[in-house]
Amino acid sequence: FLSCLLFPGRLVQKAELIRLSQTFLHVKKLHWIVVEDAANRSKLVADLLAQSGLSYTHLNLPTPTIYKLRESDPNWLKPRGVEQRNRGIQWLRENRELSEEAVVYFADDDNTYSLKLFDEMRWTKRVSVWPVGLVGGLRFERPLVENGKVVGFYTAWKPNRPFPMDMAGFAVALQLLLANREARFDINAERGYLESSLLQSLVSIEELEPRANNCNTVLVWHTRAEKPKLKQEDLLLKEGKGSDVRIEV
Template identity: 65%
Template sequence: AAVGGGEGGEALPTIFVVTPTYARPVQKAELVRLSQTLLHVPSLHWLVVEDSAAPTPLVGGLLASSGLSYTHLYAPTPPGKRNRALRWLRETRRPGESGVVYFADDDNTYSLRLFQEMRSTRGVSVWPVGLVGGLRFERPLVEGGRVVGFHTAWKPERPFPLDMAGFAVGLPLLLAHPGARFDPEAERGYLESSLLGGLVTPAQLEPKADNCTQVLVWHTRTEKPKLRQEEQLQREGRGSDPHIEV
């Protein structure tokens, strides 16, 4: 694993942001956008896990020039990527060490306030996610400061009907449960529940974002670029210079 990056903010619990990524035309653009959001967050360590058999120069170069504290990992398959990050945390962090773990996909949109909200996570904290599950937003329902249900329409029977962007885990809790992980065989929509079920019950969730009434993260999607002209030029041997990174 390659490690590098900035210093500072040591008085705050570190937020470990886990970002799985895979090769596609918009990969670098997505990672640049996310990295420049994360630059505004103090005491943060970015764990970028590539879906590949080895680290790529594109991602490695981006991380090296990002100005962030980071670790560059790689693993095949999406659940494998997040579990690879969990393994790194268990191998490198001390039991009881303060910190927060957040799974931030590279195509979502994040308010800086979200990171302020999650910083005080003790167990598992939760908040709404915008533009997800076929709804304007999904969110935990809160009464008396406790989560009592979920506003969701897609597979509401899930034990934890949460999007990956809708929760964070306290590092001490994660380290205290060495068997907690994402189940690679989980049914679609149950990946989050496969991890959270090994850590907490729904009643133990910690609502953030004004009792889960503020949307601070959005499940945005970048349009897939249309590269038909590029493909035509490549067939003619006149494609764009492959040595220029996009």
């Protein structure tokens, strides 16, 4: 199982979803849970999922107004996608049985994933972990491993967090998530503590399972598409000559 949260209104959304869905087509036994941050599920996403060839569930849940970023806010000011990730967890608790063996991974549509990552996480017993490239102001962040056990973390930003890890750097066994029914992401978590708010209720650092060559191989990257610059489009719009809105981008 993979969950993916979406923020509406991003011009690169369709392109990134197509890239991600075509990666997922190569992953065996995958069910894609897509959660839109919106009051209604969009036609664009619904059509893309229907045409993807993937097993999927399409959900939506708008972020409460008090937690929404304003246009002028930096994207780090408030936690994003918290309620949507929790909605994905809720769906699993309502639709899957404790006896079912699967792995839950919180994927974002603007990351780049090696197919090898999904082979690595498939063997998760509780919580498996690995490095993430191009994140935290570093070339990579990663768990530090000695004798097959995680003993610390290589990170520069807020290293004293309980689990100083990125969302892309861990996967959780479905059975563990279902057995701990109160486990969820905390929307009021301090900046950088969102991952810790879930993991602290599931596992200790000593129980983490290092993957990807004892956390020495990077298999996921925060590449993030650049926000398109539409200066010429804006100029044409002022002249009443904007591009055809009937053509979906």
